Each structure stands twice: as structure tokens, then as C-alpha cells.
Amino acid sequence: MILRALSADLLKxxxxxxxxxxxxxSLGLVVLxxxxFGLRYDYLVGKLYKEDAWGGLAGEIFDLVPIALVLGATLIASQIANVEHLNNSWKQLLALPISRATVFTSKYLVGVIALTVACVLLFAGTIGLGLILGFSAGDIPYLKLLKLSFLPFLGALPMLALQLYLSLTFKNQALPIMIGITAAxxxxxxxxxxEILPLAWPFLAYYAKPAMPVASGIILFILIYLFGTGHFVRKDVD
Known part of the structure; x- marks a missing residue:
């Protein structure tokens, strides 16, 4: 049942x-x-990151990754929710022989899939940019670039969960978007x-020991999802 609901949401x-x-x-970060690097190539590659060009590229990209993740989670969650809100189709959807929990879970899975695809594109785009800039293909730090692309995402999962909950709960998207922009x-x-503050976890997941922010991000994501599911199952839908 969940796969059918997910397929329907992906089509929507x-x-x-x-x-x-x-x-x-994802690709916007790469283009920036x-x-x-195009405008400051001699300084960045010839001087500042002379010893580790790939590491320098990863560091420069990461400066914008946390804000991009939080803002992206906000806008993607709002777009997912608006599929139902703008069409006033919640009653019709929930009248189908499918549980409310399945409907809610499917929306969460769509959000996770969308940001996962963004992470994959960021990973591939970073490698492509490095090669275009003339960095050695034999020196590609695959593990570092995987960490750059995916660990901050795991640390940002609570924000995605919160934004999905708020966006699916409130027809007026002003509140969740305002919260998301402020958080970004x-x-x-x-x-x-x-370290205990969730907004720090996308940053710490890459620059610090990732175990705490990644594990905390996943756990808090699950807790928000469970709370949101319980509320969605019981609430009246217009």
C-alpha cells in the first residue's frame, strides 16, 4: 500500500x-x-589550496550546504503539501481505502527522496566541476565528497521532518516558510x-565527529515523524 501511495505522490x-x-x-551550489573558482582560479588553486585543490573545493562548497539544505527542505516540503492544499483534495484523498498514516508517511518519503537526489547531484556535480577545473582525476577524495554531500543532509533531517509536518498541517504556508527562512x-x-542545538547538526556532521549529529538527526527525524503521524491521524481535514 505504501508503494502505491508513494508512486501516486511522485506522479503528483x-x-x-x-x-x-x-x-x-544542488547544481546551483556547483555553479556558484x-x-x-573561475574568477579567482590563480589565487584559490595556485596559492590558497595549492596543496589540496579537491579539499579546497569541498570546503568552499560546504560553506553554503547547510543553508541550502534548510531552505531546500522548507521549499520542497511546501511544494509537496501544496499538491493537496491548492487542489482542496484532502477529503477526497482521505476518503480512499488507504490509512491516514500511509498518506502521511508517503509525503515524508517523497521529501526524503527529493533531498537524497539533491545530494547525489551535488556529489556528481562537485566531481565534474573539479575535473573541469583541471584537478587530478587520480586524487578525487571520494569519501570526503560523500561526507560533504550526505552527512549534512542526515544532520538536517529534523528540519525536513518539521517542515513537512507544518506544511501538511497548515493550509497557509506562511508560517512554515517563515520558520524555514529564519532557520536557514x-x-x-x-x-x-x-552541539545540542539541531541547527548546528548539518555543520557538525561534516566538520566534527559525525556520529553524534548524524545519529541525533535521524532519531529526532523519527520522533517528529511519529508525533506528526499521530496528530495527522486524529485531526479534522478541511
């Missing part, structure tokens, strides 16, 4: 801008660094936050 978002946001967020801006200062 096909023309709703979700995949455009995925492309814009293409401009950055706040991640710019994540290096100064205590």
Missing part, C-alpha cells in the same frame, strides 16, 4: 516544481563555485552554536 509532484528546486539547490539564515552561524 512531477510538474509542481519540486524537481526544479532539487536541481536548482564554478564562478568563484540562522545556520550561517552554526559554528558558534552548542
Amino acid at each position: 509532484i512531477r510538474r509542481k516544481g519540486v524537481w526544479f528546486l532539487v536541481l536548482l539547490g 563555485q564554478a564562478l568563484n 539564515i540562522a545556520t550561517m552561524f552554526a559554528a558558534n552554536y552548542p
